[in-house]
Each structure stands twice: as C-alpha cells, then as structure tokens.
Amino acid sequence: MTQRGLLIVLSGPSGVGKGTVRKAIFEDDGVDFRYSISATTRQPRVGEVDGQDYFFVSKEDFEEKIQAGEMLEYAQYVGNYYGTPRSFIEETLASGRDVFLEIDVQGALQVKSKMPEGVYIFLTPPDIKNLRSRLEGRGTDSAEVIDQRVEAAKDELKKMINYNYAVENDVVDLAVDRIKAIITAERLKVSRVLDQIAE
Amino acid sequence: MTQRGLLIVLSGPSGVGKGTVRKAIFEDDGVDFRYSISATTRQPRVGEVDGQDYFFVSKEDFEEKIQAGEMLEYAQYVGNYYGTPRSFIEETLASGRDVFLEIDVQGALQVKSKMPEGVYIFLTPPDIKNLRSRLEGRGTDSAEVIDQRVEAAKDELKKMINYNYAVENDVVDLAVDRIKAIITAERLKVSRVLDQIAE
Numbered sequence: 001m002t003q004r005g006l007l008i009v010l011s012g013p014s015g016v017g018k019g020t021v022r023k024a025i026f027e028d029d030g031v032d033f034r035y036s037i038s039a040t041t042r043q044p045r046v047g048e049v050d051g052q053d054y055f056f057v058s059k060e061d062f063e064e065k066i067q068a069g070e071m072l073e074y075a076q077y078v079g080n081y082y083g084t085p086r087s088f089i090e091e092t093l094a095s096g097r098d099v100f101l102e103i104d105v106q107g108a109l110q111v112k113s114k115m116p117e118g119v120y121i122f123l124t125p126p127d128i129k130n131l132r133s134r135l136e137g138r139g140t141d142s143a144e145v146i147d148q149r150v151e152a153a154k155d156e157l158k159k160m161i162n163y164n165y166a167v168e169n170d171v172v173d174l175a176v177d178r179i180k181a182i183i184t185a186e187r188l189k190v191s192r193v194l195d196q197i198a199e
Numbered sequence: 200m201t202q203r204g205l206l207i208v209l210s211g212p213s214g215v216g217k218g219t220v221r222k223a224i225f226e227d228d229g230v231d232f233r234y235s236i237s238a239t240t241r242q243p244r245v246g247e248v249d250g251q252d253y254f255f256v257s258k259e260d261f262e263e264k265i266q267a268g269e270m271l272e273y274a275q276y277v278g279n280y281y282g283t284p285r286s287f288i289e290e291t292l293a294s295g296r297d298v299f300l301e302i303d304v305q306g307a308l309q310v311k312s313k314m315p316e317g318v319y320i321f322l323t324p325p326d327i328k329n330l331r332s333r334l335e336g337r338g339t340d341s342a343e344v345i346d347q348r349v350e351a352a353k354d355e356l357k358k359m360i361n362y363n364y365a366v367e368n369d370v371v372d373l374a375v376d377r378i379k380a381i382i383t384a385e386r387l388k389v390s391r392v393l394d395q396i397a398e
Contacts, residue, residue: 122389128396157396165384166392178387185364185384188377190321193365197327197356 002096003196006186007089007115008033009101010179011108012123013156017169021123022102024176031180033100034092039065042080055085073103073110084111098183105159112162119186121179122163126170128153201295202395205385206288206314207232208300209378210307211322212355216368220322221301223375230379232299233291238264241279254284272302272309283310297382304358311361318385320378321362325369327352 012018025031039055041062050056057065062081065071074083084101092099101111112120127134131153135146160166165182169175186192211217224230238254240261249255256264261280264270273282283300291298300310311319326333330352334345359365364381368374385391 157393160389161393163389165387166389167387178383181380181383182387184377184380188364188366188381190359190362190365194356194360 002094003192005034005093005096005098006183007093007099007101007118008179008183009103009108009111009118009120010123011103011105011120011163012169013125013159014104016123016125017172017175018102018123020172021169021175021179022100024172025100025179028176028180033098036084036099036101037088038082039071039085040080040082042082055088069114072114073107075107086114089115109159109162119165119182120163121165121167121182122160123167123169123175124157124160125153126168128157128168201293202391204233204292204295204297205382206292206298206300206317207378207382208302208307208310208317208319209322210302210304210319210362211368212324212358213303215322215324216371216374217301217322219371220368220374220378221299223371224299224378227375227379232297235283235298235300236287237281238270238284239279239281241281254287268313271313272306274306285313288314308358308361318364318381319362320364320366320381321359322366322368322374323356323359324352325367327356327367 010018010022026033026035037051037053037055039057039062041057041059044050044054044056048054048056059081062071062074062083065085066074066083070086071083072086072089074081076082084103084107089099089101103111108120112118132146132150135141135149141149167175167178167182209217209221225232225234236250236252236254238256238261240256240258243249243253243255247253247255258280261270261273261282264284265273265282269285270282271285271288273280275281283302283306288298288300302310307319311317331345331349334340334348340348366374366377366381
C-alpha cells in the first residue's frame with residue numbers, strides 16, 4: 001500500500017560543493033528525506049550517538065557485513081572502515097520515505113552496482129560546458145595550460161556517464177531547485193506510478 | 200552549438216482536461232514552448248492564418264506528405280485530414296526551442312513510433328489510484344457498477360505504459376508544476392547534457 005521511497009544519490013568531483021548542496025537541501029522546508037547513516041569502526045567521539053551520527057560497529061562485525069553483501073559501499077581511512085549499510089536504506093525505502101546519500105564518485109558507483117533503481121545525480125562545477133571558451137576569453141592561461149585543464153575536466157566528465165542526471169552547481173539554491181525538480185519527475189515516472197497502482 | 204529543444208507530448212483520455220492544462224502552461228511566464236502547428240485540408244475560417252492556426256494544404260499535398268513519411272500522425276474527421284507535420288517540429292527543435300504537442304492517445308502513440316526521443320506525458324484523472332476505495336467509500340454505487348468503473352479505468356491506464364510520465368490532473372496549477380518539473384529534469388539528463396557538451 002505504501003509507495004516505496006526513492007534512493008537519491010548525490011555525487012561528483014571533490015571540491016564541487018556536494019556538502020553545501022546537501023546541507024541546503026536538508027534545510028529546505030519542501031523536502032523530507034532521511035539521510036543515509038554510515039557505519040564505521042572508529043570510536044564514537046564525545047556527543048556522537050549510535051544510530052544517529054553513525055552505526056558504530058566492531059572491525060569483526062564490519063568485515064562480516066562486507067562478506068554478507070550488507071555494505072553497499074565501503075572504504076578504509078586511517079585504519080578504520082567506513083561504509084553504507086544496506087539494511088537501513090532498504091527499511092527506510094520500504095517504509096515509504098526517501099533516502100538521501102551524499103558520496104564520492106567511487107562510492108556512488110559501488111552503490112549503483114547494487115541498487116541501480118536509485119536516482120544518481122552528478123554535481124558539476126559551474127560553466128563546465130563553456131570551460132574552454134571561458135579560459136580563452138580570460139586570456140590569462142597559455143594554450144598548453146588551457147588544454148591541460150580541458151583534458152582534466154573531460155576526465156571528470158567521463159564519470160558522469162554512469163549517472164542519470166547532471167546538475168550544475170552554479171548557485172546553491174538553483175542546484176537545490178534542480179534536484180527537487182528531478183525528484184518530483186522521478187516520482188511521476190510511469191514505471192513507478194504503475195508499481196504503485198498495481199497494489 | 201545550440202542545444203536541441205525537447206519535444207513534449209501531452210496526452211491522456213478524452214475529458215481529462217488536456218486543453219485546460221495546455222492553456223495554463225502557455226500562460227505561465229516561466230515557460231517558452233512553441234506549440235506544434237497542425238496541417239489540415241479543411242478550408243481556413245475567417246481570420247485563420249496559414250502557418251499560424253494551421254498549415255492549410257490541399258488533399259493531394261496532404262496525401263503526398265503521408266506517403267513521404269512527413270506526417271508524424273494524422274486522422275480524418277468529417278471528410279478532412281488533420282495531422283502533425285514533421286518538418287515544422289524538426290526545424291523548431293534544431294533551432295533550440297522546445298515544442299509542445301497536445302494530442303489524443305492514438306495520435307501520441309503514432310508520434311512516439313517516429314520520435315521516441317520525445318517526452319511523453321500521460322494526464323490522468325484525479326484519484327485514479329484510489330478509485331475503488333473512493334467509490335466504495337461513497338456508498339452510492341453497487342458492487343457491480345464499481346467493478347465496471349474500475350475495469351474501465353484499468354483499460355485507460357493500460358495505455359499509460361507507453362508514456363514516460365504520468366501526471367495527475369487534480370488541480371490544474373499543480374499539474375502544470377509537475378509538468379514543469381519533468382521538463383527541468385529531462386534537460387538535466389546526463390544523456391542530453393553530454394550531447395550538449397560533445398559539440
């Protein structure tokens with residue numbers, strides 16, 4: 001009877017402003033997402049609450065969850081594991097609430113391989129479409145430097161092809177509006193509406 | 200260099216309010232679509248302008264266009280042909296403007312077979328998801344009548360599967376907002392953004 005929630009994955013190159021956009025989305029009154037809670041093997045810091053800031057688990061538990069396919073993605077950082085538990089997301093989606101996950105490109109691709117039905121949004125730097133003409137117009141970089149910067153941008157953009165949507169982060173509020181439009185549209189997709197009517 | 204426009208096709212069962220929604224969209228300041236102009240073999244009425252109200256053509260011309268695959272869809276009504284010429288839409292899309300087409304279900308499916316890259320939106324009557332419980336709750340119809348109405352609604356909804364999006368026409372302004380969100384999202388699809396960057 002309950003319509004399944006959407007998994008919304010916001011990703012993009014480092015430094016593009018994923019955290020700022022995520023924060024603005026969660027401050028928006030028109031939005032009611034559940035933020036995906038990560039699991040980690042590091043010790044809780046003062047004030048951190050298990051099941052709220054993180055799921056704090058032992059190294060053995062974490063490795064068991066990896067083996068059981070319970071981690072949608074994970075990575076090691078300064079000797080500790082960090083990862084995204086599948087069960088929390090599955091239960092939240094089943095309850096009808098949307099889950100929002102902000103994650104780097106490598107993590108997003110791992111999640112996508114396991115939950116391809118999610119909505120994968122790639123946040124791009126402003127003006128990437130006009131990068132070359134913008135650099136040339138500025139007249140401060142050599143042709144060689146411009147070529148290098150355009151090549152670097154191309155490498156970033158090649159990752160975009162794995163995503164469903166590309167959102168330019170020119171102005172944070174505009175990026176948020178675009179993401180909200182994407183989510184509205186995704187809910188109206190015939191495939192999702194028919195699933196809902198089918199019950 | 201110019202981004203190709205979107206073909207937006209609004210369709211749905213007769214009586215659902217397609218014309219009202221289309222009118223509200225065209226009155227919306229935030230929207231700048233070109234309305235698809237039909238071709239017809241009927242005589243112009245007083246005040247009607249060729250290339251604005253219709254493309255007025257002879258029967259021979261119309262039939263030649265059908266043969267040449269130049270009609271995206273067509274039908275006969277009271278002895279005259281009516282149809283959607285492909286060239287006008289193609290030229291408008293190539294110039295970077297979006298084209299809006301409001302059309303019945305049969306026509307929409309013909310257009311889709313020829314231009315599958317369009318955005319096909321099915322307008323549904325309000326509350327179709329809860330039709331049975333609503334009819335039962337009202338308590339005025341027999342079980343038999345309710346079954347018949349639900350079956351009729353199912354037949355309508357089966358056509359929905361050919362569309363990309365389903366938009367409920369509960370309140371016209373809300374339907375317009377949903378359609379605007381769909382168009383925003385469609386423009387942000389990675390496939391379209393990469394096409395644009397590719398130039």
